[in-house]
Amino acid sequence: MLELWNKGRELRALRAVDAASALLVVGIGEAGMAVLQRLLATVFECGAGGTSAAVELSRAGDALIGLPLDTPQPEAAARAWLAEAHRQRALERAQETGVDPDQAQEELLKHHAWALHQLDPLARRIRLVHASTGRTAAEVSRAARLEGHLLARWSRGATRPDAGQRRALARALGLAPGWLGVQRDTVPDTVLYQSDGSCPCGVGAARFAAGTLDERPLNAAWGKLGLFCTGCGQPYLVEPDGRFHPVPGIGTGRYAHQFGAIADGVQPDGWLGAELSRPWPLAHWYSPDGLNRRGVLQIPEIYRSPPAAG
Numbered sequence: 001m002l003e004l005w006n007k008g009r010e011l012r013a014l015r016a017v018d019a020a021s022a023l024l025v026v027g028i029g030e031a032g033m034a035v036l037q038r039l040l041a042t043v044f045e046c047g048a049g050g051t052s053a054a055v056e057l058s059r060a061g062d063a064l065i066g067l068p069l070d071t072p073q074p075e076a077a078a079r080a081w082l083a084e085a086h087r088q089r090a091l092e093r094a095q096e097t098g099v100d101p102d103q104a105q106e107e108l109l110k111h112h113a114w115a116l117h118q119l120d121p122l123a124r125r126i127r128l129v130h131a132s133t134g135r136t137a138a139e140v141s142r143a144a145r146l147e148g149h150l151l152a153r154w155s156r157g158a159t160r161p162d163a164g165q166r167r168a169l170a171r172a173l174g175l176a177p178g179w180l181g182v183q184r185d186t187v188p189d190t191v192l193y194q195s196d197g198s199c200p201c202g203v204g205a206a207r208f209a210a211g212t213l214d215e216r217p218l219n220a221a222w223g224k225l226g227l228f229c230t231g232c233g234q235p236y237l238v239e240p241d242g243r244f245h246p247v248p249g250i251g252t253g254r255y256a257h258q259f260g261a262i263a264d265g266v267q268p269d270g271w272l273g274a275e276l277s278r279p280w281p282l283a284h285w286y287s288p289d290g291l292n293r294r295g296v297l298q299i300p301e302i303y304r305s306p307p308a309a310g
């Protein structure tokens with residue numbers, strides 16, 4: 001029923017789960033809901049559904065019906081909601097394709113997709129930041145003077161580091177130590193997925209241009225008009241209270257792309273795009289200087305500074 005995964009697929013789904021749970025935790029308006037629909041469609045496509053953007057977006061829209069607007073949820077509840085929406089879609093897909101529901105349920109629980117829903121924010125943060133360093137687990141472990149198997153265990157959420165290990169890992173990854181503090185283990189990094197009206201890409205002359213996100217939006221009321229940063233190309237949808245939510249591309253608009261939710265990012269200089277298997281949103285990882293030779297991204301400013309309380 002579920003396709004075998006490659007690394008890119010897993011990273012895409014992981015990033016989508018990351019961003020979607022963060023949105024549920026902050027409490028979103030209609031702009032955030034439209035972003036959530038895309039992220040959920042990505043989870044479906046990566047781990048259950050078909051490859052049609054229109055179908056998965058529509059199913060994601062169905063799953064969002066009844067989700068209250070502007071109601072922040074605890075992190076565990078947000079993840080449980082995502083997992084249940086994903087389970088429902090997988091079972092529905094099994095029905096559509098004539099797979100026995102019991103067998104489908106069994107396969108689903110064994111699938112990689114399922115393990116992603118169990119990862120707490122600490123494990124997801126370690127994975128995200130590690131991915132952006134472009135270094136192998138062995139290289140990071142050596143730099144942090146940690147035993148080789150530990151990083152993998154923490155990334156799977158099997159165990160958590162002790163205080164000394166947290167400091168060593170933060171140093172090796174280039175993170176301000178507070179990001180790996182115990183108090184953030186269950187707190188998602190919501191600051192990545194909303195901003196206050198400026199783009200964090202750091203391109204000095206960047207402005208915002210309005211443009212169409214989807215040429216044929218499924219739900220016009222959820223805002224087909226996005227703003228695009230002229231510096232990094234990141235599209236945003238804006239809440240009435242002024243919060244900007246970065247939007248993963250889907251569809252056929254200039255900055256968007258077909259499902260794979262995800263593949264073939266469109267970007268001014270073509271190297272980062274909206275690809276969800278890369279660290280995302282691109283505005284945080286964009287560098288006006290481009291990538292270094294090994295394709296390594298700079299750790300975003302927010303992670304190099306101590307986290308804000310809360």
Ligand SMILES: [Zn+2]
Pocket residue numbers: 199200201202203206229230231232233234283
């Ligand atoms: Zn930007």
